[in-house]
Amino acid sequence: MQLDVFLKKVSINHALNMLLWHIAEAGIEIAALIKQGALAGVTEKMTSTNVQGETQMQLDIRSHEVALAQLRASAVVAAVLSEEEEKPTMLETIDAPFLVSMDPLDGSSNLAINGVVGSIFSVLPNTGVSTLGEQAFLQPGQDQRAAAYIMYGPATLLVLSIGQGTHIFTLDHHSQAFVLTQQTVTVPEETSEFAINASNQRYWQAAVQRYIGECLQGKEGPRARDFNMRWCASMVMDVHRILTRGGVFLYPHDNKQPVKAGRLRLLYEANPMSLLVTQAGGESITGQGDVLALQPTDCHQRVPVLLGSKQEIQRLRDYHQQIHPQATE
Numbered sequence: 001m002q003l004d005v006f007l008k009k010v011s012i013n014h015a016l017n018m019l020l021w022h023i024a025e026a027g028i029e030i031a032a033l034i035k036q037g038a039l040a041g042v043t044e045k046m047t048s049t050n051v052q053g054e055t056q057m058q059l060d061i062r063s064h065e066v067a068l069a070q071l072r073a074s075a076v077v078a079a080v081l082s083e084e085e086e087k088p089t090m091l092e093t094i095d096a097p098f099l100v101s102m103d104p105l106d107g108s109s110n111l112a113i114n115g116v117v118g119s120i121f122s123v124l125p126n127t128g129v130s131t132l133g134e135q136a137f138l139q140p141g142q143d144q145r146a147a148a149y150i151m152y153g154p155a156t157l158l159v160l161s162i163g164q165g166t167h168i169f170t171l172d173h174h175s176q177a178f179v180l181t182q183q184t185v186t187v188p189e190e191t192s193e194f195a196i197n198a199s200n201q202r203y204w205q206a207a208v209q210r211y212i213g214e215c216l217q218g219k220e221g222p223r224a225r226d227f228n229m230r231w232c233a234s235m236v237m238d239v240h241r242i243l244t245r246g247g248v249f250l251y252p253h254d255n256k257q258p259v260k261a262g263r264l265r266l267l268y269e270a271n272p273m274s275l276l277v278t279q280a281g282g283e284s285i286t287g288q289g290d291v292l293a294l295q296p297t298d299c300h301q302r303v304p305v306l307l308g309s310k311q312e313i314q315r316l317r318d319y320h321q322q323i324h325p326q327a328t329e
């Protein structure tokens, strides 16, 4: 079943369907650019940095432009917040029903090694951006109307939730259309695989030290089984692995740079991915609290993210409660 047919079947919101169709079109265009790699010059670094102070790749900017053009063309988006721009872009359709925040290209350090990258989108209701300005984006993740990512791997995938489960579509390169290939994904509850950037270990808090320490002890430790480890340096790819075969993905609070609570951005990484994972039966927390319940305070705010299989995230929540009972995260 093609994406447009699927959307008509599950959602009667014409404006939302239109928006999701344009997000998918952005994914198809970005996939074509990525496929050309150095031949399209898109894997080169720019001299510019984004609002996070990170060096941009050409493709970060091209992806931002492609996605913005598609969102504008949908005519149902009032404003767009992007990782690549400090301020949201207000569109001509300022009273349209939706706001979109996006990471146009996630995992872009992987471009240089021909690794997997993705695009992430979060759809919020427009609660009055014409008067509130960028404050209108500061809505908790549980208010999202939809979330999606596109994964540019060996196959190009669209993973989507409109709050009725999480579904996977695969791009058919012949028809240039996304086709439903897995309806209602379920994250296995238990797992023996974890993903964390272990080079930050000395900066982690005690709860995460304990959790990972016990995993590493394997059969001989309190978990009484061996664990496996993966790290893709692309949240899209790590989350996709968790959706398909379970596991946990952790970018925890660390004291490497105390001004940053975690590496990942709430509005265009943590929130959309948390919706997709929880709609597939997984969980997503900052420590003790749910990511989706967090009230944002800044458009580019960073948060700790611990997400994946239910039982493992529950264990992490317990460890945080026991070890850091005063902390809100």
Ligand code: AHG
Residues within 6 Å of the ligand: 054, 083, 103, 105, 106, 107, 108, 109, 197, 233, 234, 235, 236, 238, 263
């Ligand atoms: P981006 O390329 O949009 O800046 O995001 C990269 C993010 C995320 O995708 C990934 O999980 C993480 O940064 C990688 O972090 P490390 O550099 O610590 O591996």
Ligand code: MN
Residues within 6 Å of the ligand: 103, 105, 106, 107, 235, 269
């Ligand atoms: Mn990212």
Ligand code: MN
Residues within 6 Å of the ligand: 060, 083, 103, 104, 105, 106, 107, 108
């Ligand atoms: Mn990015």
